[in-house]
Amino acid sequence: YPPGPPQLPVIGNLFDLPTETPWIKYTEWAQQYGDIVSLNVGGTVIVVVNSVQAADDLLDKRGAKYIDRPPVPFFLVGEVHSSILMNWSFFVLIAPYTDGWRARRKHCVRGLRPRAVQQYQGTLTDKVRHFLKDVRAQPDAQAFRTHVEELQGAIIMSIVYGYDVSGPEDTYLTVARDANAIGQRHFSPGDTLVNALPFLAQLPEWLPGMGFHAVARIGARLGAKMVKDPYLLVKSRMEQGFARPSLTRDCLEELEQSGLAGDEEAETAIMESSGSLYLAGADTTLSTLTTMFAVLALHPGVQEKAQAELDAVVGRSRLPDFGDRPRLPYINAMCRELVRWRPVAPMSVPHAPLEDDVYNGYLIPKGAVVLTNIWAMMHDPAVYPDPDAYRPERFLFTDGKFKDDPRLAFAFGFGRRSCPANHLVDATLFIFVASLLSAFSVRKAKDAQGREIPVDGTHGGRVLSHPKDFKCLIVPRDADAEKLLKDIPDRS
Numbered sequence: 001y002p003p004g005p006p007q008l009p010v011i012g013n014l015f016d017l018p019t020e021t022p023w024i025k026y027t028e029w030a031q032q033y034g035d036i037v038s039l040n041v042g043g044t045v046i047v048v049v050n051s052v053q054a055a056d057d058l059l060d061k062r063g064a065k066y067i068d069r070p071p072v073p074f075f076l077v078g079e080v081h082s083s084i085l086m087n088w089s090f091f092v093l094i095a096p097y098t099d100g101w102r103a104r105r106k107h108c109v110r111g112l113r114p115r116a117v118q119q120y121q122g123t124l125t126d127k128v129r130h131f132l133k134d135v136r137a138q139p140d141a142q143a144f145r146t147h148v149e150e151l152q153g154a155i156i157m158s159i160v161y162g163y164d165v166s167g168p169e170d171t172y173l174t175v176a177r178d179a180n181a182i183g184q185r186h187f188s189p190g191d192t193l194v195n196a197l198p199f200l201a202q203l204p205e206w207l208p209g210m211g212f213h214a215v216a217r218i219g220a221r222l223g224a225k226m227v228k229d230p231y232l233l234v235k236s237r238m239e240q241g242f243a244r245p246s247l248t249r250d251c252l253e254e255l256e257q258s259g260l261a262g263d264e265e266a267e268t269a270i271m272e273s274s275g276s277l278y279l280a281g282a283d284t285t286l287s288t289l290t291t292m293f294a295v296l297a298l299h300p301g302v303q304e305k306a307q308a309e310l311d312a313v314v315g316r317s318r319l320p321d322f323g324d325r326p327r328l329p330y331i332n333a334m335c336r337e338l339v340r341w342r343p344v345a346p347m348s349v350p351h352a353p354l355e356d357d358v359y360n361g362y363l364i365p366k367g368a369v370v371l372t373n374i375w376a377m378m379h380d381p382a383v384y385p386d387p388d389a390y391r392p393e394r395f396l397f398t399d400g401k402f403k404d405d406p407r408l409a410f411a412f413g414f415g416r417r418s419c420p421a422n423h424l425v426d427a428t429l430f431i432f433v434a435s436l437l438s439a440f441s442v443r444k445a446k447d448a449q450g451r452e453i454p455v456d457g458t459h460g461g462r463v464l465s466h467p468k469d470f471k472c473l474i475v476p477r478d479a480d481a482e483k484l485l486k487d488i489p490d491r492s
């Protein structure tokens, strides 16, 4: 196996396994042991891939081998374990490599490809403008997080189902949010014991510590509802002839054109791939967008440069749109630097090899848990000097033109399980940052004595990274900005 920290008999590295911000410890091990590090936890081999070269060699070039996911017992069903917990086999992100996963992934990729995302630019712009209006109405120092949460929910429901959520208590949104909360709390082995020791699922429920069964039942019910209800809404709207364009509608129309309308298996694949997207996209988007507020509060100079660019290109009499994008290199560079600075999935999502593999003389056994250390790749000082500094200039040429960096695609993973939503995230980030800074300035909040409250730019988390709680002030830039905000039409 690849080198790694020393192991104890039987339990191996059980007590070495980092739980909070594991990417920091994994990066330290990478410095000590090299590009590929291995651990052993009670017989399961964990392989951490720390460099772009090794990740590319293994997960991309040998992608067919690394296409599987290790099981997440709390989420899965009888084929893998003899007991049934949440039964979220619909969830593309965690699904094992099967024909069912392939069909579901195909819809996600198709529905989120660049041409499809272009079709959603109007929706993204509208939703972000409503968000600006919400912030103006309730500029409280911590409420921005709630507004961002509502924004990401509104974007996903609109793109996936052509459905406008009615507000934070919207029925469809509430079900998705509650299901997601259970999913996020039970994903990693450190979150739920049954993930580390799957045999526990077979013990009687009345035993102490078996409370996870009851939670799994709630998760199962919510998951089924989240997948089915909005899908049936789209179907009924299509029958009545007024379904708005959406990922689900497009997939169903394509099915019809290929003569497969009514095919239960094909329709289920569409329903389940759509139902996966809130789970995969909600917290990732939330973390990324809220981090931008920390960046702005911490870097007033960056904010000023961005606003100067917006004023020169867009002016003060309208809000920006996607047509402005090619002339806003600094805003584009800010978005790229955000993805690099605080990668939201720092250890990606584990892959699992379908068969034994050998790399540089080391064995990576079938069924190992293969983690990709995206954090180390995005913070490699040889590529990004002073990596913990937020510096958009990394992505600009000396003449100020935008300098793209293909390495940033790796923030969305590698190989055949890579994130299908990278174009959507890119578009969302751009319109979000450009619109926000046209209307508002973000500053550190002040305490009762008028002293600035420090903003902690570091992140916490286990699987996803998220900014630690912080406060900030979001104030309209001036009278022009107030007018722009007032002119945003109310939600229809």
Ligand code: HEM
Binding pocket: 092, 093, 094, 105, 108, 156, 276, 277, 278, 280, 281, 282, 284, 285, 288, 343, 344, 345, 348, 349, 350, 351, 411, 412, 413, 414, 415, 416, 417, 418, 419, 420, 421, 424, 425
């Ligand atoms: C900043 C935002 C996001 C980041 C950084 C991100 C990153 C990732 C990463 C690292 C993976 C695992 C890749 C791998 O296994 O190699 C992934 C998978 C996935 N992401 Fe994202 N993601 C983001 C937002 C979204 C959004 C908004 C959606 C949906 C609308 C989404 C849908 C998915 C899906 C469906 C998968 C599973 C793919 C599969 O297993 O075949 N992601 N994402």
